[in-house]
Amino acid sequence: MGQLDRVTVPPPDETATRAAREAGLGVYLRGFRARHATDEPTPRRRPLGPYLVLLLAGAALVVPALATRLVGPGLGVPLLLLPFGALGWFLWRSFPAPAVTLRPGEYVYLYERGLVCPGENGTARAVPWRSVTAMHQDVTRTYVNGGYTGTHYAYRLRTGGRHGVTVGGFLDEETVPRPSDPQIRELAQIVLDETVRRALAPAVTALEDGERVEFGDVALHAEGIRLPSGTAPWERVRRFEWRGDGLVVVRTAGSGRWAREAREIPDFPVFWALVKELFPHAREFRR
Numbered sequence: 001m002g003q004l005d006r007v008t009v010p011p012p013d014e015t016a017t018r019a020a021r022e023a024g025l026g027v028y029l030r031g032f033r034a035r036h037a038t039d040e041p042t043p044r045r046r047p048l049g050p051y052l053v054l055l056l057a058g059a060a061l062v063v064p065a066l067a068t069r070l071v072g073p074g075l076g077v078p079l080l081l082l083p084f085g086a087l088g089w090f091l092w093r094s095f096p097a098p099a100v101t102l103r104p105g106e107y108v109y110l111y112e113r114g115l116v117c118p119g120e121n122g123t124a125r126a127v128p129w130r131s132v133t134a135m136h137q138d139v140t141r142t143y144v145n146g147g148y149t150g151t152h153y154a155y156r157l158r159t160g161g162r163h164g165v166t167v168g169g170f171l172d173e174e175t176v177p178r179p180s181d182p183q184i185r186e187l188a189q190i191v192l193d194e195t196v197r198r199a200l201a202p203a204v205t206a207l208e209d210g211e212r213v214e215f216g217d218v219a220l221h222a223e224g225i226r227l228p229s230g231t232a233p234w235e236r237v238r239r240f241e242w243r244g245d246g247l248v249v250v251r252t253a254g255s256g257r258w259a260r261e262a263r264e265i266p267d268f269p270v271f272w273a274l275v276k277e278l279f280p281h282a283r284e285f286r287r
Contacts, residue, residue, distance in 0.1 A: 009033060009107040016109055016116045016124040023126035026112030033182040034108045036117040036167045038125060108167055108187060115157075117165055127157055127165055134158040134266035135195045137188075138168075140246065153184045155191045158266075167191070192269050199270045207274070215271045216264060218250075220278060225250065227258040240275060240282040 009031035012020070020028065104118040114128035138154040154168035169184035203213045212219040212226065219226040224233035232252040239251040248265065250258040262268050275282050 009102060012109050012116065013118070013122075013124075015122050016118050019124040019126040020109070020111050020114075020116050023114060023128050025114045025116065025126060025128060029110045029112065032108045032110060032184075032187045033102065033106065034167050034169045034184045034187050035106055035182075036108055036165055037105065038117070038119075038165050039163055110187070110190065115165075115167070117167070125165060127159060129194050129198065131159045132157045132194075132198065133160055135191065135268075136263055136266060137192070137268055138246075138263035139188075153188050154263075155188060157191070195267055196269050196273070199267045200273060203270055203274060207278075213274065215266055215268075216260070218258065218260070218265070220271070220274050222278065225278075227252075227256065229256055229258065232256060234279055237279055240279050242272060242282070242284045244285045 011031070012028055017028075020026075104120055107118070109116040109118070113130065114126060116124055116126050118124045135158070136156040138152070138156075140152045142149045142152065150170050150172040152168065152170050154166055156164055156166040158164040167184075167187060169182035171182060171184055206213050207220070207222050210222065212221045217228050221231075224231055225237060227250065236253040236256075237250065238253055239249065241249045242262065243249065246262045248260050248262055250256075265271050272282075272284075
């Protein structure tokens, strides 16, 4: 039971519920074990209480020393209990026992219309799906000495300008899931589905109207692709690949070449869906 308690996501507290209500996120669905971080970390103040107690305990060592010199060890030794007791309390507070619940930065709440990321010091940040302007995905499989060790998942949800929040986690996909494993795969699929729901239909409409759809420094058009080196019609595209190492490579007739990591391309699921539609010969390599 202790192991189960250690990995249980606590229910939304009053702060998280209020943040969801004010953002209009609707009904609470479930909690996920997944880490999150904002682009604007709130500076944390270190409590001064323990350090003040440690300072006073150090100063209190002077009292037993004086008592021992003036009266004798009969009084000085008992007085040593005060500073050493304070020192023991300080060390006990500095090295707490392992927590039986997750920290706020290790779980995410899913609502009907967005996420709530609880923070330290009783804060909570709501991320409505409607406020997300772009999503950057970063899925990295790691190897040590040629052996697979796990996969890092990170999904950055931009909510205007450079502001946003990143949710993610680490998972060893080749082992049987344990109670302590994060649920990042489930949450990742929700993020991807919401990205497609938000951005795919407008992108298709734009293409049908003869407009370009931009994804960072590359843009797709019904007639061709615009790269930093220039625009090339689809007839001149010789190769379009999404490699196993996460690199997207485009080669055009001549010496034209464009390469970016998938994580640098905003709304990559939408980008790749459009590429497959506009250039059916695009190839995807999986590790």
